[in-house]
Amino acid sequence: MDRANEIMDLSIVVPLYNECENVPELYGKIKSELEKLPLTYEIIFIDDGSTDGTWDVIEKLKANHPALKAIKFRHNCGQTSAMVAGFNYASGEIIVTLDGDLQNDPSDISILLEKIKEGYDIVSGWRKERKDHFSRVLPSRIANAVISVATGVKLHDYGCTLKAYRAECIKQLHAYGEMHRFFPALASMTGARVTEIPVKHHPRKHGTSKYGFDRIFKVFSDILAMSLIIRFSSTPLKGFVFCAIPFLFLTFCFGLMGCLAVLLDFTKGKDTIFFIATALSGMGVIHLITLGVIGELVVSTSDLTHTRLPETTKKTITIGKDQGGSN
Amino acid sequence: MLKYSVIFFLKDQNKDVLRFMKDMYELFSSRPDSFEMIVIANGTGGFLKNMLTGDPEFAGKIKAFEMSNKASQAVCLKSIMNECNGEFFVVSGSYQQLMPESYVKLLDARDDDTDIISPWRQHRFDPSIYKMQSTVFNAWVRWITGFNMHDLSCNVRIFRREVLERTDLYGNMYRFLPVFSALRGFKNKEVKCEHFKGHGEPRKARAGFYHLSIYLSRIIDIFTLYFNTSFIKKPLRFFSSIGIISIVISITINFILFLQKIFYGQNMALRPMFILAIFLLVVGVQSAGMGLLGEIIVFTHGRRKREYIIEKII
Known part of the structure; x- marks a missing residue:
């Protein structure tokens, strides 16, 4: 896993789950887009325990294109784990994640990179014109509004996988479960600057969507957990006292009524x-x-400190060989 | 690197264990693969020492470990793991559970694709009440975990070293090793085996029921397993579902009481149902609070636990 010696400008991380039909086309598209840019890059495919032979397709592709990097999971671990594995393996200064179903357009990568150059740490894609069925767009709109309010990071499209991260912002995050949606919100805890930009969106060509309707409860439970973590994970006592205030009020009211009942x-x-x-x-x-109080104890005994990003990394870094930013 | 580490847990002062170990030694000697014999005395160190001094020839062939106090099987295995040189672990208890030919069958069932092999005892020589209990237990575990496993009560297992390294086994969870390993993506195999008949004369039947505390600890184990399989990384989902149900009931009761006050003029605050509603509200908020605390623990302390296992990088 440790490949500190080869530093790239750009790493493309693509989580794949049962996308065997899309893989070759996806690789071709990404590659042809990246060749236009004056950057050193790597493409990392993560096979999240696919059962339809995606890995065989990747291996065949690897035989023709040795530059491709791929990670295979033993079993299906979820998109978050796939992305985290990709981030840990990536050696680029900038990491771009992309959906494996060809609904994102690789030509948008250069637009995201422009934004990163402007000094943002995370640039999220915003599928302004979604090519999905209404029944998927509506819950997603509601979820985005709720996440924006709950986490305090306002984005129109948390669900879009096409995002660009500065590596040091994303590598230090502790992500698990189904947190990939919340990477921008999670990163903003450490002081990352987040922005969004409209990107293209294509209808699905091959395969079926991997999302079901039962996700809604889970997503909302995750949103609740996420917003609580973002707000209160460094000061849990505050959060619990906040919850206790209504009960304190109730206690006071009942006590008062009891006294009045005795007196009158x-x-x-x-x-x-x-x-x-x-x-x-x-x-x-x-x-x-x-x-x-127990929460405070838990937080104070943990080795996770909510460090802010050092100021130096917030400088606008230059990318590309021609600008002398990196080797 | 040897092929097999044959491990025995010596929990009881069972006189037959020496014969069992010798039989196993014979069995593995007759096979081409290299192996080592290991016995873990779990609170029975003195017994083991006496037994081995009586048979110095065999004592030279086995490695013995003594646990200083009664540790669970999971803890024993984890702590001696680095002393074992086998690629595969063959683990048994102090009583022989399977016929020797079944052991051969288990060993033959091993292939490159399989990570863990468990036996499924077919004709059990136990009182029917035991068999029934075991059936209920296994059916319950199947229902909760969704994995098709039939005989978790049998403690014989053959598994790759990697299985033990990559699963977070603790407490009483050795029994559920196939479930834990399946959760981590290891490939299970169940092989139909014959239950051990005993040497010559049939085994003595035991009493019909276990001690009450055993049933209680089994139920707690299953609950632990359920929490482990479903909610270990998202405790809020578990606690918030309890909390939401309780809060919804509380609000419903209060709403009904409120309607009755408006339409029938009944005093709302003086009714026992009102206390129940308040109680449920407190329970609901508290369990949501527990869930939040759980999330904070996972978030701040779960960093060391990686969720995924990489099989290959190219």
Whole structure:
């Protein structure tokens, strides 16, 4: 995995799952686009445990194009893992991720790179005119709006795989589960500058979409987890105290009503119920605050510190041999 | 590098174990592959020492390890892993479970594609009540994990060293090694085997039921397995589903009480149902809070655990 000696300008990371029909065309398209750019580059295909012989197609392709790099997973580990494996393997200063189903257009890579040159750390593609069925576009619109509000990073299209990252921003992230959607939001925790740019989108040619309808609950659960992590993972006590405030209010109200009931006797002796309610919600407050304290303990014992990107990397780096930016 | 490490767990002071080990030694000697014999005395070190001093010739052929206190099988295996030189581990308990010809069958079933082989005992010589319990247990595990496994109760396993290195085995989870390895993408194989009849005379039947604590720990094991298979990297999904159900019930109750107050003039706050609603609300928020704490733990401490296994890089 360690290939520190060969540094490239650009790494293209493509997660593939059951895309055997698309692989050769995809490789050809990416390659012809990249040849136009004055850059050293590498293309990394990650086979995420495909069952339709995608790996055989990749091996055949590798025989003809030795420059291709490919990683094969033992079993299907999900798109996030595929991307993380690609990021860890990539040696480029800039990493671009691309969907394996040809719905992204490789010609957009140069537009993304322009934006990176302007000084952004992450440039996300925005499929302004989506060529998908309405039933997929609508949930995705809602999800994007919710993610934007929940995470505080406003993007129109979190779901677009076509994104460009500066390597040091993305390599230090801890991503797991199905977090690939949230890379820009996650990276913004460390101070990365995120922007988006409209890209082209093509209808699917081969194969079927790998997404189902049951994803919606999962995605929303992930959004909740993500927004909580982004907001509170460095200060959990704050988050839990925030949750406890309504209960504190309830405790106060019930206690007050109980006292009034005793003093004014408007319940005809049945005032214990108020005190039971006070005790219950008071217990909730104590429990939540205790959880928050444990959370602080967990965070303080972890070796993950929320380091900000060093200022030097925020400079506009030049890319390409002709500009003398790298070898 | 040897081909096999033949490992025995010596948990009980079982006198037959020496004969069992000798039989296995014979069996492996008759095969072409290289092997080593290893015995782990788990809290039975003194017993093992006595037994081996009585037979110094055989003692020279095996490596013995003594665990200082009663550790689980998973911990034993993990801690001696680096002392074993075999490419494959053949693990058995202190009682012989399978007929010798079944061991041969298991060893023959190994091919390049298979990572772990487990036996499926066909004609068990146990009281029917045991068999029934085992059937229920295995069916339950099948239902929860979705993997088609029939005999997890048998502790005989043959697996690649890599399987043990790449799975996070802990506590009582050795039993579920096939499930854990399948989750990590290793290829399982189940081979139909014959249950060991005993030497000559049939084995004595044991009492009908286990100790109550064993059932309890099995149920807890299955719950652990369920959490491990489904939610280990996304605890919020588990806790938030409990929390959402509880909060929804609470809101429904409060809504009904509110309607009754409006239309029938019943005092809302003085009814026991109101306490139930408050209780459920507290439970709901607390379990969501637990889920959040879980997410924070995974996020801050899960960095060392890589989720994917790379098979090949070209």
